Amino acid sequence: MSDETMTIIIDGVEVAAxxxxxxxxxxxxxxxxxxRLCYHPDLPPGGHCRLCTVKVNGRPASSCxxxxxxxxxxxxxxxxxxxxxxxxxxMLFVEGNHHxxxxxxxxxxxxxAMAYRLxxxxxxxxxxxxxxxxDASHKDVYIDRDRCILCGRCSRASKVEDGKxxxxxxxxxxxxxxxxxxxxxxxxxxxxxxxxAARICPTGCLRVKREGYRVPVGxxxxxxxxxxxxxxxxxxxx
Amino acid sequence: xxxxxxxxxxxxxxxxxxxxxxxxDDRILELADLVEFDKSPINDxxxxxxxxxxxxxxxxxxxxENVEWLREFRKNCKVLVAVGQCALTGGVPAMxxxxxxxxxxxxxxxxxxxxxxxxxxxxxxxxxxxDKVYPCHEVVKIDYFLPGCPPSADTLWAALTALLTGxxxxxxxxLIKYD
Numbered sequence: 001m002s003d004e005t006m007t008i009i010i011d012g013v014e015v016a017a018x019x020x021x022x023x024x025x026x027x028x029x030x031x032x033x034x035x036r037l038c039y040h041p042d043l044p045p046g047g048h049c050r051l052c053t054v055k056v057n058g059r060p061a062s063s064c065x066x067x068x069x070x071x072x073x074x075x076x077x078x079x080x081x082x083x084x085x086x087x088x089x090x091m092l093f094v095e096g097n098h099h100x101x102x103x104x105x106x107x108x109x110x111x112x113a114m115a116y117r118l119x120x121x122x123x124x125x126x127x128x129x130x131x132x133x134x135d136a137s138h139k140d141v142y143i144d145r146d147r148c149i150l151c152g153r154c155s156r157a158s159k160v161e162d163g164k165x166x167x168x169x170x171x172x173x174x175x176x177x178x179x180x181x182x183x184x185x186x187x188x189x190x191x192x193x194x195x196x197a198a199r200i201c202p203t204g205c206l207r208v209k210r211e212g213y214r215v216p217v218g219x220x221x222x223x224x225x226x227x228x229x230x231x232x233x234x235x236x237x238x
Numbered sequence: 239x240x241x242x243x244x245x246x247x248x249x250x251x252x253x254x255x256x257x258x259x260x261x262x263d264d265r266i267l268e269l270a271d272l273v274e275f276d277k278s279p280i281n282d283x284x285x286x287x288x289x290x291x292x293x294x295x296x297x298x299x300x301x302x303e304n305v306e307w308l309r310e311f312r313k314n315c316k317v318l319v320a321v322g323q324c325a326l327t328g329g330v331p332a333m334x335x336x337x338x339x340x341x342x343x344x345x346x347x348x349x350x351x352x353x354x355x356x357x358x359x360x361x362x363x364x365x366x367x368x369d370k371v372y373p374c375h376e377v378v379k380i381d382y383f384l385p386g387c388p389p390s391a392d393t394l395w396a397a398l399t400a401l402l403t404g405x406x407x408x409x410x411x412x413l414i415k416y417d
Contacts, residue, residue: 100416101323101387102330107417116414121383122326124375131336146336217417226411 006070010054011077017068024052024063027076031235033228034076035085035117037092037110037202038151039064043160046152051085051114086118093123095174097132097146098203104212105204107220111149112203113227132177137185140193140209147205148178154197154206161196164189178205242291242402246278247311249304250331250371251297255322256280258388259294262395269395272402277314286314292401293318295380298328299372301365312378317401320374321394323387323416332371339369382407387417 006017010032017026022045027034038049045064052063055075063074075081092098092111100106132145155167155178166189170179182188191197198208217223248256256279262269276290277283293315299305312318323329334342348356374380384397393413400407 097333097336099327099330099333102333103417112416115416116411119414121385121409121414122320122373122375126376127328127335127373129335129370224412 006068008068008070008072008074010074021068022064023054023056023061023066023068023072023074026068027063028231029234031232032076033231034063035082035114035228036064037114037149038153040153040157040200042196043153043156043200046156048150048152049088051088053081053084055081082118085114086120089115089118089120090123090125092149094125094127096148097129099146103147103204104207105147105201107215107217107223109204109222110202110227113222116222117226117228135180135185137187138189138191139187141186141191141198141206142209143178143180143186143206144204145177147203149203149205150176150178151202152178153200153202154178157197157200158191158195162192164191164195164197166191166195166197241272241274243276243288244273244278244292244294244398245276245286245290245311245315246280246294247296247307248279249295249297249308249325249374250300251322251324251329253279253296255294255296255325255386255388255394258322258386258391259394261391263391265391265395269398272399286310290315291317292398295320295325295374296322298324298331299368299374299377300331301367303365305368305377308374308377317381318374318378319382319384319397319401320380321384322389323385324371325374326383326385328371328373329387332373335370339367343367384409386415389413390415 004019007014008017008023008026010027015026015030015032024034024036024039034052034054036052038046039052047062047065050062053060054063056066057073089111100112106112134145135143158164158166165181168179168181169176171177180186180189193208246256260266275281277286293311295311295318299308320326324331328335343358347353347358384393386393390413393409396409396413397407
């Protein structure tokens with residue numbers, strides 16, 4: 001750890017940052033939660049979801065990719081930014097086919113938890129209702145693209161953590177989808193249930209088979225505490 | 239002052255949200271003191287007899303009868319509350335929305351593994367299905383949303399008592415659930 005500590009200001013509070021850290025990493029370390037979906041601490045940042053957008057010296061930027069530097073003035077938990085974030089979450093809900101009552105990720109899903117945290121009662125934008133392809137060919141893992149939010153965590157985890165290239169994006173814009181490196185689907189790839197990628201999906205899209213509904217309602221990750229509480233807890237106990 | 243009037247409607251849902259309303263246990267006595275029920279399956283009143291203060295809607299909108307009744311509710315209720323995931327998003331019935339209606343009917347009534355001598359029902363008394371299952375707010379204006387599958391008795395109680403006493407309906411974190 002370098003001793004040339006920098007100071008950034010998030011919502012008026014001074015936060016220490018080390019050279020090489022992004023704004024989001026510095027905030028996490030200080031117990032300040034910036035909402036995010038595609039970011040994962042084990043992976044290089046993707047900058048896909050834009051949930052972590054903050055205002056850096058008055059200009060919007062994704063905090064997961066923006067390097068911290070001394071004296072940056074950052075707005076994070078403001079009504080304006082949270083309203084943008086709520087709209088992004090709403091768009092993700094209406095673009096996919098997210099049926100929470102019949103999804104085994106419900107209660108542990110980061111998209112759902114983000115909606116709860118941001119106080120979204122229900123999406124009211126028009127639903128797209130596009131059919132999306134399900135891939136249950138693999139013996140241990142399935143892909144339900146209805147629930148994909150294109151965060152790219154699976155593809156980054158497969159490359160960085162597993163040293164494979166099982167997942168990738170194909171298509172552009174609204175036609176963009178997660179694809180696998182196998183002509184006959186996931187069973188045709190070198191995907192293994194032990195891969196990091198198998199358990200990194202924030203929603204119910206990429207799931208390990210035969211694991212659903214093991215944890216009863218009331219004991220799931222986000223039943224009682226909002227997403228981000230673990231990070232904010234650090235600040236409370238410091 | 240007369241008690242506020244409440245009406246409830248079951249559209250395309252499982253009746254679970256109405257069950258959840260009954261699940262408020264002995265608070266139902268308190269509710270009976272607070273409100274009077276007009277058109278509702280709970281008291282089996284079939285039509286509106288007068289203007290109603292709060293309309294509670296369960297279920298998505300999947301056929302022409304649902305549309306007709308939802309519009310009646312909008313006309314007769316000052317405040318309309320969509321209750322539960324089916325009313326809010328279409329819910330589980332909306333899983334058919336990515337499959338063409340013709341294919342759904344053929345699978346259910348002609349090609350399903352348990353069908354014997356099937357035919358697609360076409361009796362004129364049966365409501366005509368819409369192409370998709372719609373959330374209530376895509377058909378009429380909805381004033382408030384209560385998520386849940388079903389919303390818990392505590393959620394319904396908190397929201398109803400706030401609405402009926404003119405308070406702000408601010409649900410705490412643990413009462414906002416999509417399942």
